[in-house]
Amino acid sequence: MYFCLFLHLLMPHYLDQDIQFVPGVGQKRAEILFAEIQVRTVRDMLYYFPYKYVDRSKFYAIRELTSEMPYIQVRAKFVQMQTVGEKFSQRLRAVVTDGTGYLELVWFQGAKWVKDTIKLNKEYIIFGKPTEFNGKLNVVHPEIEELEKFDARISTSFNSLYNTTDKMKKANISSRTLQTIVKAIFDNLRNIPLPETLTSAIITRFHMPGLKDALREIHSPESSERLQKAEFRLKFEELFYSQIKVVRQKMLVNRTSNGHVFATVGNHFNTFYQNRPFELTGAQKRVIREIRQDMGSGRQMNRLLQGDVGSGKTLVALMTMLIALDNGFQACIMAPTEILASQHFETITGLVKDLDINVRLLTGSTKKRQRDIISEELKTGKLNILIGTHALIENNVVFANLGMCVIDEQHRFGVAQRARLWEKNNIPPHVLVMTATPIPRTLAMTIYGDLDVSVIDELPPGRKAVKTIHMYDTKRANLYKFIHDEIAKGRQIYIVYPLIKESETLDYKNLNDGYQTITKLFPFPQYRTVMVHGKLKNDEKDAAMAEFAGGKAHIMVATTVIEVGVNVPNASVMIIESAERFGLSQLHQLRGRVGRGAEQSFCILVTGFKISEDSRIRLNAMTSTNDGFEISETDLKLRGPGDLEGTQQSGLPLSFKIANLAKDGQILQVARDVATEILEFDPDLEKLDNPIISRNLQFLAAQQTNWGNIS
Numbered sequence: 001m002y003f004c005l006f007l008h009l010l011m012p013h014y015l016d017q018d019i020q021f022v023p024g025v026g027q028k029r030a031e032i033l034f035a036e037i038q039v040r041t042v043r044d045m046l047y048y049f050p051y052k053y054v055d056r057s058k059f060y061a062i063r064e065l066t067s068e069m070p071y072i073q074v075r076a077k078f079v080q081m082q083t084v085g086e087k088f089s090q091r092l093r094a095v096v097t098d099g100t101g102y103l104e105l106v107w108f109q110g111a112k113w114v115k116d117t118i119k120l121n122k123e124y125i126i127f128g129k130p131t132e133f134n135g136k137l138n139v140v141h142p143e144i145e146e147l148e149k150f151d152a153r154i155s156t157s158f159n160s161l162y163n164t165t166d167k168m169k170k171a172n173i174s175s176r177t178l179q180t181i182v183k184a185i186f187d188n189l190r191n192i193p194l195p196e197t198l199t200s201a202i203i204t205r206f207h208m209p210g211l212k213d214a215l216r217e218i219h220s221p222e223s224s225e226r227l228q229k230a231e232f233r234l235k236f237e238e239l240f241y242s243q244i245k246v247v248r249q250k251m252l253v254n255r256t257s258n259g260h261v262f263a264t265v266g267n268h269f270n271t272f273y274q275n276r277p278f279e280l281t282g283a284q285k286r287v288i289r290e291i292r293q294d295m296g297s298g299r300q301m302n303r304l305l306q307g308d309v310g311s312g313k314t315l316v317a318l319m320t321m322l323i324a325l326d327n328g329f330q331a332c333i334m335a336p337t338e339i340l341a342s343q344h345f346e347t348i349t350g351l352v353k354d355l356d357i358n359v360r361l362l363t364g365s366t367k368k369r370q371r372d373i374i375s376e377e378l379k380t381g382k383l384n385i386l387i388g389t390h391a392l393i394e395n396n397v398v399f400a401n402l403g404m405c406v407i408d409e410q411h412r413f414g415v416a417q418r419a420r421l422w423e424k425n426n427i428p429p430h431v432l433v434m435t436a437t438p439i440p441r442t443l444a445m446t447i448y449g450d451l452d453v454s455v456i457d458e459l460p461p462g463r464k465a466v467k468t469i470h471m472y473d474t475k476r477a478n479l480y481k482f483i484h485d486e487i488a489k490g491r492q493i494y495i496v497y498p499l500i501k502e503s504e505t506l507d508y509k510n511l512n513d514g515y516q517t518i519t520k521l522f523p524f525p526q527y528r529t530v531m532v533h534g535k536l537k538n539d540e541k542d543a544a545m546a547e548f549a550g551g552k553a554h555i556m557v558a559t560t561v562i563e564v565g566v567n568v569p570n571a572s573v574m575i576i577e578s579a580e581r582f583g584l585s586q587l588h589q590l591r592g593r594v595g596r597g598a599e600q601s602f603c604i605l606v607t608g609f610k611i612s613e614d615s616r617i618r619l620n621a622m623t624s625t626n627d628g629f630e631i632s633e634t635d636l637k638l639r640g641p642g643d644l645e646g647t648q649q650s651g652l653p654l655s656f657k658i659a660n661l662a663k664d665g666q667i668l669q670v671a672r673d674v675a676t677e678i679l680e681f682d683p684d685l686e687k688l689d690n691p692i693i694s695r696n697l698q699f700l701a702a703q704q705t706n707w708g709n710i711s
């Protein structure tokens with residue numbers, strides 16, 4: 001008993017031992033492992049999972065091989081070996097045969113080991129990826145093993161493949177090397193128990209293997225069934241701890257943060273609703289009901305409002321602020337740019353012009369005299385709604401009674417910036433976070449897991465879906481005629497480019513060349529073209545955008561700086577040059593710049609003929625649907641969660657080691673449900689064997705210190 005306890009106490013020390021002390025590693029390899037794949041300890045190596053498994057029980061005849069095969073394995077004898085090429089581009093070339101044909105093997109590094117080890121006319125196991133060069137089939141840097149050693153080493157039919165970098169390969173650290181290191185670790189672990197990271201109740205409920213068995217199977221599976229169970233266990237664990245963190249945060253906020261009670265729906269709200277300029281969609285009505293329930297609950301509202309560009313989020317935000325006004329409170333909207341703040345100001349002042357409501361705009365450009373007026377009216381309560389940029393969080397902006405904050409495109413603000421808004425009242429104001437970037441459900445549960453989520457999934461009546469067309473640049477004459485015809489109808493055109501200046505390495509259309517071409521084809525004064533990009537000074541950029549928004553310019557040539565920009569209902573055409581260069585979420589956001597009026601709008605994606613398969617999938621997604629959530633799901637599958645534009649939040653565990661948010665949505669939902677059940681029963685994780693969860697949370701917090709405050 002005491003010996004087992006002694007081993008158990010030693011266990012954390014072994015897992016945290018430097019990887020260099022594992023047999024077969026050493027200091028030099030350890031330095032490369034840390035620099036290239038961030039493996040510093042034994043634990044890091046155990047959690048560096050294979051990316052693929054290959055069935056090593058199957059052997060091919062050389063005559064069966066094609067370059068389309070992902071990996072092949074043959075038994076063959078070496079019949080020829082020679083060094084070829086010039087001094088600085090030498091390579092080792094070998095020829096092998098199994099009696100059915102000949103196969104060429106090539107090494108650019110490690111040739112000395114091959115020449116010293118391999119014997120002619122002896123049979124070896126050869127494993128690798130076949131490729132074709134100069135009409136001949138070859139395998140570059142294959143794995144070579146003596147038949148007898150192979151039979152002794154391969155205890156299962158599955159061979160685990162690990163990602164390795166070029167520097168690792170040059171140092172002779174191959175996928176096989178990592179297999180050997182992992183095997184040495186498990187040899188050392190043979191008589192040492194691994195402390196569990198999940199409770200016995202969870203393990204029993206889902207028929208999971210223990211942690212040690214799961215890790216052994218994930219690295220060296222004995223069967224596909226055992227591999228699936230190990231994958232489920234490790235994916236569940238990773239997702240469970242991401243969810244226990246955000247659910248706990250949400251419950252803590254609900255328990256501890258009192259909120260203003262907005263019990264009244266009064267004159268401002270009712271008058272506006274009875275005289276509203278648009279009929280509300282069913283989705284808008286549903287969201288307003290959800291918000292009203294939050295604001296009357298006695299706890300602070302923290303709600304995320306998702307909806308595509310043009311879905312009517314601003315109208316919902318205004319009606320939410322009117323409820324605050326009816327209850328004697330002030331409201332504010334914080335936007336990431338002056339242009340967007342000004343757009344909100346114009347929209348809202350227009351909507352409330354017949355109501356007795358004082359609305360002001362505060363940005364970095366606001367003059368001192370105007371700032372003094374705003375400051376005085378805020379303190380006395382005469383100012384009802386303040387709209388602005390990050391200028392709202394300055395210390396000298398003091399509200400009399402702030403009750404409602406709307407944060408637009410919130411991913412552009414840091415946590416600290418948003419928190420400073422909440423400090424503008426003794427009891428934190430209600431918070432409505434808006435985003436026009438549709439976020440897949442699985443990603444929303446992870447990124448915004450501590451927020452309640454509302455979705456506007458209908459377009460307002462009268463809006464026509466934007467027609468999206470993929471056009472090859474050989475049809476440019478047709479494109480220019482289409483632009484001419486649309487301008488003749490009184491419409492305006494966006495043309496977006498991925499680069500400002502010509503690149504030597506990227507063959508994409510660039511902004512300067514595009515601007516010159518367009519101004520020649522559509523000359524001044526009959527046509528007016530403006531150019532907008534991120535390197536312009538703010539006043540130049542604002543002036544160009546204002547000219548376009550005011551209808552004085554027919555064409556705007558721009559980079560993605562207009563992705564979040566002014567609302568121009570008269571702009572009916574969005575042309576995106578070198579569309580293959582853009583991410584899917586970017587393309588969808590750009591398309592959202594048009595389709596804001598009653599006329600039919602178009603989004604034209606221009607590319608060359610040679611585009612990658614991923615680019616083709618993106619373009620097909622754009623032309624087949626206008627549904628932002630469907631688009632975002634495709635984007636998640638293509639790019640992964642950490643790369644999705646507008647969603648990466650500081651300190652969040654988006655770089656999962658084994659879970660995949662695009663594929664493991666069901667496991668994520670199960671993990672969240674279990675996390676919620678446990679925390680509702682035992683919020684402090686003190687009962688039964690829940691302290692296991694608490695200890696592991698502390699360990700994860702130490703590993704990833706900024707995992708936390710999401711809201």
